[in-house]
Amino acid sequence: MKKSRKTLFKWVAAMVMVAMLAACSTKAPAPSTNTPTNSVGDSDPIRLTVWAQPSLDWPTNTDKKNQDLYEYIQGEMEKKFPGIIIDYVGKGWGDDLRQNLMLAVMAGNPPDVSFGEDFVPELAKLGALSEVPADFTTDLADGPMEAAKFEDKIYAVSGMTGIFALMYNKDVMTKAGLNPDAPPQTWDEWFEMSKKITETGKGEYFGSVVQTTGLGGTFRIAPFMRQLGGDLTSPDSEKITFQSPENVKALSFLKELSLTAPSGSTALNDENALYNLVHHGKAAFGVAGPWHISWSQNEKCNCGFAPLPVPEDGERANVIVGNTLWFVLKQSKNQEAGMEYLRIIASKEYQEKFAIASGRMPSNKLAIANTELVELVPQLAVYGEIVANEQAGPLPSYPKNGPKIWEAWHKAQESVLIGDKSIEESLAEAQKTAEDLLK
Amino acid sequence: MSRILNKKAIPRETLVSGGGSAPDNVQSIRLQKWMRRHKEGIIGYSILSPMILYFSIFAVFPALFVIYLSLTEWTGVAGLPEWVGIKNFRTFFTQGDYVETLIRAGVYGIIILFCSLIIGLLIALLLNQKVFGSGAIRTIWYLPVLVPFAVVAQMVNTLLSPVDGVVKQMMVRFGMEPIVFQESALWMSFWLIIITVWKGVGSTVIIYLAGLQGIDTTLYEAGKVDGASRLKIFWYITIPCLRPITMFLLITGIIGSFQIFEPVQLITYGGPHGDTNIILYRIYQDAFQAFNFGMASASSVVVLVVTLILSVMQYRISQRRIT
Structure with missing residues (x-):
């Protein structure tokens, strides 16, 4: 009974939202026609939708530095999910992204994976995020990961971080x-x-x-x-x-x-x-x-x-600022692939590559310790010194x-x-x- | 005539035994009689049904749903709406800036409405003159109505940029102290009103122009014969003849005044520090930024009631004056 009331409300809400947002909504992602499973070896390749940009720019930018990162992630994902198709979609950052994510969750068609900065506890509280295995985050710095937790459970991994x-x-x-x-x-x-x-x-x-x-x-x-x-x-x-x-x-x-x-x-x-x-x-x-x-x-x-x-x-x-947190949405049908994506983002290898290409600060402690990184981007040494010597935490939620x-x-x-x-x-x-x- | 035809249409089989049991036949006859009696109504409603369905789904039902939501607390994302009674309405009238934003919308609305009516009428009077290229001039006046507000906002933001805006550069060029408009609530309110009037006045002009062209020219001729001056003709003939149109513009304008949204969303962002925030932007913030659908719905209901009261008052006054 409760379930049917809930379903009824979902329908009602969806109808009202359609009526209200007809004129002002942003372009909604096309609903996926296939419903891929996560089992390795299935005939249909998995299609993973990612509302984020894990490289310097969107995949349409053919610059080699930019493409290398996409190719690296694709290669790593293919090891476990052969033929996987990853769709990268731009939905803004900050408040715009939060708003788009909330509306997508409300409508029942969120992406599989997204990034964000300061709203992970809010989404986790609403039950919109999947819990992340603790072993994914063992090498990630504590400060950036503070913003990825809700009630002591981990809901995101930090892809890169920052400080002022x-x-x-x-x-x-x-x-x-x-x-x-x-x-x-x-x-x-x-x-x-x-x-x-x-x-x-x-x-x-x-x-x-x-x-x-x-x-x-x-x-x-x-x-x-x-x-x-x-x-x-x-x-x-x-x-x-x-x-x-x-x-x-x-x-x-x-x-x-x-x-x-x-x-x-x-x-x-x-x-x-x-x-x-x-x-x-x-x-x-x-x-x-x-x-x-x-x-x-x-x-x-x-x-x-x-x-x-x-x-x-x-x-x-x-x-803590510019702290890019990556998470898997609970409504995603590709939980396993989504989590694998997060594991790659949290890895030393990806974060090193990204930091070298972008000059941004990795959250992975093993990547931060890489001397090659500081040689290539000497200004990062200043930020490294700040991280080592200053008390820092995210803004409160x-x-x-x-x-x-x-x-x-x-x-x-x-x-x-x-x-x-x-x-x-x-x-x-x-x-x-x-x-x-x-x- | 139709009755005779309808009588003829009754199949004979249904009136004699053999087509079913007696009570069935009686029921069938009653149904046919009822159908015959309400034929016109049935046809009418059948024709109207798509519109009624559309109106119910997209107007009546959302309105009722909003009234229900206004008595609940709901994020729209998780769980069902939680019944809270009139808590949201109490919040509206006692906490935050809800009443302030409602009054501000009213004040902006009244200023915009009167500016639009006066400027619109003056321009319509000018455009009603028979001059060369009047069609092109009318089109030019209507052009701002067709420009999307996002484009207008981009233009205005470029003009008013606090660092390198065109207005600032012009002021510096003329040796004036540049004004940082974005720091002043008064200036941002001024620009908000100017932009909204400029963007919407074209519609008012067109409606007034249609009204002016509909006035019987013999009235003007009679006035001239009686020796009335141009001002008197305007005051005693043009203005009274335009009264129904003015009333229409007033009523739609009052409803529209509570619907100002785009200039705030795209130009002032409710700032500086919330001083140009208005009720519709507040509803948007509650619904789609704070995801507090209960509060957003309660505010919408208040706006609906206020608009309804004002429209009814306006309508009654206009009816009294016309009669």
């Missing part, structure tokens, strides 16, 4: 009469340098870019709160701590720093446009993850990377009303860094909203 450093444009520093090989080490030094660069630049170039909006802004604010011992929640994620004095102090510093930002840049929603200001010599400093290494090189920036400056009374701390709690925080961070509202008042308001939502 300070990116500095050496040419801008030179123009401002500063030593380009001596980036700031403390908050005071950073602010003073930014101020000097802005004054010298006379509107041509500026001190620092400060990302203020959305999740990207939160990621870049969190390390500074953590350096002072603050955070968005208590360590057990049960208590909201938005309005802690440490957070107020961190936001006060960033607000002051934003006065040295290029005119109008604090209102930018577009991350590409914001960091290109540093890459193109319009600003000297920005908080950057390891993906900025290759990005800044592609933009021909004479950029350096250093650990984030620390406040006088604080200590080094950071946030809330057990209830997560998206709305994040919305309350984003509103506060924006009204503090862009608007004129007092920091204490904004944080207190967000704290109250979040506490009500968590009840």
Whole structure:
């Protein structure tokens, strides 16, 4: 009876969704006509749908570096599943990807495998993800894997990870009469340098870019709160701590720093446009993850990377970012093949190849230890040093009303860094909203 | 005539014994009589049935389902909706920014509606003049209506970009202090209204133009004979004659005012810090970002009730004035 009610609801929901989303839905993946099994040796090859990009670009890019990674994965998969066909589908990243995944799960046609960053616990809580065998993750670093767990069970593997450093444009520093090989080490030094660069630049170039909006802004604010011992929640994620004095102090510093930002840049929603200001010599400093290494090189920036400056009374701390988590959807008919795919992504071999090709940080500890990698991408040594010496964890995930709690925080961070509202008042308001939502 | 024909249509076999038992025959006769009596209705409903079915599936049923969902808590992904009574409605009126976004949508809607009506009427009056190329000019005015909002948003974002936007560069060129529009709720509200009016005014123009062309020219001639000035003719002939059209535009405009979505979704994102967020965008955020279908449905029901009340009020007032 309960099952039939559930089925009825699924139908009802599907009908309503079709009616409501007819005009605004993104292109839905074509339903698979074959229902492949997972048994090795079956006559029909398995078709695995992957909503992710395990290489530098999508498979349509015929660049050799790009194709090598796809060929490697295909070769490894074929060992167990001869003739397997892997369809790679782009469904965005961040909120777009989360939204697409939720809708696909709701409609009953999600991919077999997908990646994501900060919503694994949310999907696991809804029962949408398959549990991952613990032995897949023995070589993966603990920090990145924290975000892959829900109630102590593992639901994803980390394909690559990241942490924040300070990116500095050496040419801008030179123009401002500063030593380009001596980036700031403390908050005071950073602010003073930014101020000097802005004054010298006379509107041509500026001190620092400060990302203020959305999740990207939160990621870049969190390390500074953590350096002072603050955070968005208590360590057990049960208590909201938005309005802690440490957070107020961190936001006060960033607000002051934003006065040295290029005119109008604090209102930018577009991350590409914001960091290109540093890459193109319009600003000297920005908080950057390891993906900025290759990005800044592609933009021909004479950029350096250093650990984030620390406040006088604080200590080094950071946030796990760019943490690509791969998971298998529970509704997938190709569980075995999906899990094999995850095993390959978590392996030292794949992560080494990917890191060498992309300059991104592997999560596999054996791959990180590879000396060849640091020789090929020397800037990664800075990030390696940060990983070794800084306390870092992912952003918190809330057990209830997560998206709305994040919305309350984003509103506060924006009204503090862009608007004129007092920091204490904004944080207190967000704290109250979040506490009500968590009840 | 039809009765006689229908009588003739009754097969004789059914009226005599041998075609079945007596009660069966009686039932069959009754059914045929009933069919005959309701023939027109049956034909009418048969013709209408596809439309009724379509309307039920895509309008009535979703509306009832939304009313039901508004009394539940449901993510849409796992489990069944959980009955919570009026909790979502209490949340709407006591927590968060729901009421604020509803009022803001109303304020934006009223401003947009009146700007559209006034500008639309003025343009329609101009386009009603017999000038060379009037057809082409009318088409040009209607073009923004045909441009997808995604394209408009891209254009506006390029114009208003805080770093290298066209407007900013022009201001700098003219020696003015550049304005970062995205940091100001007032400026973003201003642009939101301007863009929506510009995008939609073409429809208002076309409807007013049709209305103007439908006014009996003898009324104008009579006015001229009586020595009325152009302003008086406009005020005492044109405006009253356009009243039904204005009422139609007002009613549809009020309903439309609560449906502003694209400029917020694509240009302001509800910002800065939520100050341009409006009820429909809030519903979208609840439904498809927070996956809180109960709350999204409750907000939809509130919007439905408000729109219904306003439309009925508007209709009653217009009926009274016309009679």
